[in-house]
Amino acid sequence: MGISMVQAILLGLFACLASLPGMGGTTVGNYTLGRPLVGGLVVGIILGDIQTGIIVGAAIQLVYIALVTPGGTVSADVRAVTYIGIPLAILAIRAQGLDPNSEAAAGLAASLGAAVGTLGTVLFYGTATLNLVWQGIGWKAMDGGNWATIKKTIPMVDFVLPWISHIAFSFIPTVVICLAGESMVGLMKDYLPMDGVAMKTLFTVGSLLPAVGVAILCKQVVQKPLDWVTFGFGFTLAAVMGCNLIASALIAVFFALINFKVEQLKLARPAVAAAGAAFDDEEEEDI
Amino acid sequence: MAEKKVSAGARQSAFLRWIYGNLTCFSQEHMQTFGYLAAMLPVVDELYDNDEDKVKALSTYRTFFNTEPQIGTMVVGLTVGLEEARANGEPLDDDTINGIRAGLMGPLAGLGDSIIVGTFIPILLGIALGLSNGGSVLGPLFYVVVWNLAMYFGMKFAFDQGYELGGSAVEALVGPQSAALRDSIVMVGTMVIGAVAATWINITTALSFQFSADSGLVLQDTLDSIYPKALNFFFVWLCWYLMTKRKMSPTVVMGLLVVVALVGVLLGFFDPGLSY
Numbered sequence: 001m002g003i004s005m006v007q008a009i010l011l012g013l014f015a016c017l018a019s020l021p022g023m024g025g026t027t028v029g030n031y032t033l034g035r036p037l038v039g040g041l042v043v044g045i046i047l048g049d050i051q052t053g054i055i056v057g058a059a060i061q062l063v064y065i066a067l068v069t070p071g072g073t074v075s076a077d078v079r080a081v082t083y084i085g086i087p088l089a090i091l092a093i094r095a096q097g098l099d100p101n102s103e104a105a106a107g108l109a110a111s112l113g114a115a116v117g118t119l120g121t122v123l124f125y126g127t128a129t130l131n132l133v134w135q136g137i138g139w140k141a142m143d144g145g146n147w148a149t150i151k152k153t154i155p156m157v158d159f160v161l162p163w164i165s166h167i168a169f170s171f172i173p174t175v176v177i178c179l180a181g182e183s184m185v186g187l188m189k190d191y192l193p194m195d196g197v198a199m200k201t202l203f204t205v206g207s208l209l210p211a212v213g214v215a216i217l218c219k220q221v222v223q224k225p226l227d228w229v230t231f232g233f234g235f236t237l238a239a240v241m242g243c244n245l246i247a248s249a250l251i252a253v254f255f256a257l258i259n260f261k262v263e264q265l266k267l268a269r270p271a272v273a274a275a276g277a278a279f280d281d282e283e284e285e286d287i
Numbered sequence: 288m289a290e291k292k293v294s295a296g297a298r299q300s301a302f303l304r305w306i307y308g309n310l311t312c313f314s315q316e317h318m319q320t321f322g323y324l325a326a327m328l329p330v331v332d333e334l335y336d337n338d339e340d341k342v343k344a345l346s347t348y349r350t351f352f353n354t355e356p357q358i359g360t361m362v363v364g365l366t367v368g369l370e371e372a373r374a375n376g377e378p379l380d381d382d383t384i385n386g387i388r389a390g391l392m393g394p395l396a397g398l399g400d401s402i403i404v405g406t407f408i409p410i411l412l413g414i415a416l417g418l419s420n421g422g423s424v425l426g427p428l429f430y431v432v433v434w435n436l437a438m439y440f441g442m443k444f445a446f447d448q449g450y451e452l453g454g455s456a457v458e459a460l461v462g463p464q465s466a467a468l469r470d471s472i473v474m475v476g477t478m479v480i481g482a483v484a485a486t487w488i489n490i491t492t493a494l495s496f497q498f499s500a501d502s503g504l505v506l507q508d509t510l511d512s513i514y515p516k517a518l519n520f521f522f523v524w525l526c527w528y529l530m531t532k533r534k535m536s537p538t539v540v541m542g543l544l545v546v547v548a549l550v551g552v553l554l555g556f557f558d559p560g561l562s563y
Contacts, residue, residue, distance in 0.1 A: 027434075030310070052422065135321060145339075150341075155328070157321055210487055216350070219531055221480060237478070245396060255478070259471045
C-alpha cells in the first residue's frame with residue numbers, strides 16, 4: 001500500500017512546520033513536531049496507523065536523542081528524518097511484512113531514517129540559501145530608511161516569505177519522495193553520490209559559510225589590528241586549550257575585569273594619591 | 288517630558304515574535320538577525336516618535352545574531368530594556384548594545400545547547416520513550432505537553448528577567464567609567480567571538496601527499512601542529528579582510544566562497560568525506 005496524494009500533502013505541510021529553520025518556530029516546530037517520536041504520532045495519524053507510527057518514531061528517535069546543532073551546523077535534517085524517513089520506514093516495514101515491534105523493523109527504521117536524514121541536509125542548505133533572497137529584500141527596505149516600508153517588510157521577510165523556501169525545499173521534496181516510495185531513496189543516492197563534485201562542493205560551502213557570519217561580527221569589534229590578538233586569544237582558548245564557550249567567556253570576563261581596573265586607574269591618574277589609596281583598598285579586599 | 292516606557296502589550300508582542308520567529312528566516316549568513324529585527328520592531332515603533340529615529344534605532348539590530356534561541360530570549364528582553372533607556376535620553380551607542388549582544392550570545396548558546404538541547408530534551412524524550420512502549424500515544428503526548436509548557440514559561444521568565452536587567456545595567460553603562468566598561472565589554476565580545484570561530488566553524492583540508500611507500504604528508508596534521516584549526520582563523524580573517532578592506536558585501540564574499548569550495552574540491556583540497 002502506498003501513500004495517497006492527500007496524505008503526502010499533509011506530510012509535506014508538517015515538514016514545512018518542523019524543519020530546523022521551520023515555519024512552526026523553534027520550540028513548537030523543530031523541537032516538538034520535528035522530534036521523531038512526536039512525528040511518529042503525527043505520521044501515524046496521517047497514515048491511519050498510530051501504533052506503528054509511534055513504534056517507528058521511537059526507533060528513529062533513539063538515534064537522534066541528543067541532536068544538537070551548534071551554530072547551525074547540521075548533521076541530519078529533522079524534517080527529512082521525521083516526515084520522509086518515518087513514512088518510508090512504515091511503507092518498507094509493511095512491504096516486507098515485518099512485525100513493527102520486532103528488532104528488524106526498528107533497525108530498518110533507524111537506518112532508513114539516518115540515510116534520509118543525511119540526504120535531507122541538502123534541503124537544509126537549500127532552505128537557508130533561498131532565505132538569503134528574502135533577507136535581501138529586508139536589507140533593501142532597511143537601507144531605504146522609510147519606516148512605513150520597514151514596518152511592513154521585516155515581518156513579511158521573517159514570517160511569510162520563508163514559506164516559499166519551504167514549499168521548494170520541504171513541501172515538494174516530501175510530497176514527491178513520499179509518493180514515489182522507498183525506491184526514490186536509492187535513486188537519489190545514485191544520481192547525487194556523496195563523493196561527486198556537486199555534493200562535495202555543497203558540503204564544503206556549508207562548512208565555509210559560518211566564517212562569513214563570524215567575520216561580520218569581527219567587523220563590529222575589530223577596530224585596530226591589535227584587536228586580532230584579542231580575537232586570537234579567545235580562539236586559542238577554544239582551539240588549542242579545549243575550553244568550551246562558557247569557559248572561554250569566563251576567562252574573557254576575567255581579563256576584561258583586569259582591563260577595566262587598569263582603565264579605571266588611568267582615569268584616576270590626575271589624583272595619583274587617591275588612586276594609590278583606592279588600589280590599596282582593593283588589595284585588602286582581595287585578601 | 289514624561290519617562291517613556293515600553294507598554295506590556297509591545298513587550299508581549301516582541302516576546303511572541305521572537306519565540307516564534309527567531310529562526311523562521313534563517314540563513315547561514317545572518318542566522319537569527321531577522322528574527323531579532325522583527326522582535327524589536329514593535330518596541331522601537333512605540334518608543335520613538337518620528338520615523339527617522341525609529342529607522343536609526345532598529346538599524347542597531349542589523350548586526351549578526353545567533354545563539355540558542357530559547358535561552359537567548361533573555362538577550363531580547365535585555366535589549367528591550369536598553370532601548371527603553373536609550374529612548375529616555377541615556378547615551379547608549381550602537382557599539383555598546385551590540386557589544387553586549389555579542390558578548391552574551393556565545394556563552395548563552397553554550398549554556399542553551401548543553402542544558403536545554405543536550406540535557407533537558409534527552410531526559411524528556413527518555414521518559415517519553417519509556418511511556419510509548421508498544422506504540423502508546425502517552426509518550427509523545429507527555430513530551431508535547433511538558434516541553435511546550437516548560438519552554439513557554441521558561442522563555443517568558445528569561446525575557447522578563449532580561450528586561451529588568453536592561454534597565455538597571457544601563458546605570459553602569461553610561462556612568463563616568465562607561466568608556467572603560469564599554470572597552471572591557473567589547474573585549475569580552477572579541478574573545479568570545481574568537482572562541483566561537485574555533486568552536487562553531489569546522490574547516491578542514493583533505494589534501495595529502497604520498498612521497499613514497501612509507502613517507503607522506505597529511506596537510507591537516509601539519510597545519511594542526513602549527514596552529515590547531517588554523518583554517519578557521521584564516522577564513523574568518525579572509526572574509527573580514529574582503530568585507531572591510533575590499534568593501535565587498537557579504538553576498539559577494541559568499542559567492543566567492545562557493546568558487547573557492549568548487550576549486551578546492553576539484554583540487555582535492557576539500558573533501559567532506561561523507562557517505563550515505
